[in-house]
Amino acid sequence: MTRADLHIHTVLSPCGDIEMTPVNIISRAVEEGLKIIGITDHNSTLNCKEIKRVGADQGIFVLCGAEITTKEEVHVLCFVEEEHLDELQRYIDGSIAKIPNDPDVFGYQLAVNASEEVVAQIDYLLISATDKSIEEVCEFVHSLDGIFIPAHIDKGSNSVYSQLGFLPFGLDADALEITQRADGTLLAEKDKSVRGKNFIKNSDAHYPDQIGSAYTFLEVNELSFSDVKRAIVSVAEKPKHGVK
Ligand SMILES: [Zn+2]
Numbered sequence: 001m002t003r004a005d006l007h008i009h010t011v012l013s014p015c016g017d018i019e020m021t022p023v024n025i026i027s028r029a030v031e032e033g034l035k036i037i038g039i040t041d042h043n044s045t046l047n048c049k050e051i052k053r054v055g056a057d058q059g060i061f062v063l064c065g066a067e068i069t070t071k072e073e074v075h076v077l078c079f080v081e082e083e084h085l086d087e088l089q090r091y092i093d094g095s096i097a098k099i100p101n102d103p104d105v106f107g108y109q110l111a112v113n114a115s116e117e118v119v120a121q122i123d124y125l126l127i128s129a130t131d132k133s134i135e136e137v138c139e140f141v142h143s144l145d146g147i148f149i150p151a152h153i154d155k156g157s158n159s160v161y162s163q164l165g166f167l168p169f170g171l172d173a174d175a176l177e178i179t180q181r182a183d184g185t186l187l188a189e190k191d192k193s194v195r196g197k198n199f200i201k202n203s204d205a206h207y208p209d210q211i212g213s214a215y216t217f218l219e220v221n222e223l224s225f226s227d228v229k230r231a232i233v234s235v236a237e238k239p240k241h242g243v244k
């Protein structure tokens with residue numbers, strides 16, 4: 001059983017703490033006993049590759065992706081193999097509303113390298129919505145053999161429930177993320193649109209001390225993208241989660 005936290009923001013997200021740098025994120029993941037982490041900044045993959053490199057040195061497998069905002073304002077976690085990351089980024093860049101970011105209001109959006117140097121700053125607001133529907137994003141991510149997970153589905157904002165009321169029929173999600181205190185069994189009893197689905201829990205960390213505060217055990221055979229995907233898809237309906 002491998003401990004995974006697949007929803008972590010970096011200093012690139014306007015709401016991500018300035019301490020969420022590649023080095024700090026990986027050292028915290030090591031402290032928390034995580035073996036797999038997902039880097040999911042809002043609508044940008046810019047910090048992923050550097051964190052993946054730092055993680056590889058410390059024995060942490062990093063899934064590269066983003067938390068994409070669909071046109072319905074639903075947050076979805078999307079991961080692809082590194083070779084497809086630029087294509088995913090071009091897809092987001094071509095579909096997001098480019099509204100200028102005011103760092104004093106929303107926060108800085110920085111790309112940081114392993115030496116803690118700022119290497120880029122994004123000048124448009126990354127939390128804006130794209131013009132792609134949840135179904136379109138799902139289809140595109142799967143066309144890249146990626147992983148598609150609606151985020152925090154039971155949250156009061158930017159979720160499948162808050163924006164749509166239910167999980168769209170036929171949506172080919174690889175798993176559904178539920179919030180830390182949620183009970184997947186109870187959710188499935190109340191809502192037949194999620195019945196039979198597999199649920200995962202993650203921290204949605206914006207600060208270093210939140211990393212690993214919620215996690216899911218994955219049964220991986222090897223630390224590769226395809227095997228981690230297989231393990232996510234096959235998480236049992238009653239998976240082993242942890243919340244601290
Ligand atoms: Zn979110």
Ligand SMILES: [Zn+2]
Pocket residue numbers: 007009040067204
């Ligand atoms: Zn998030």
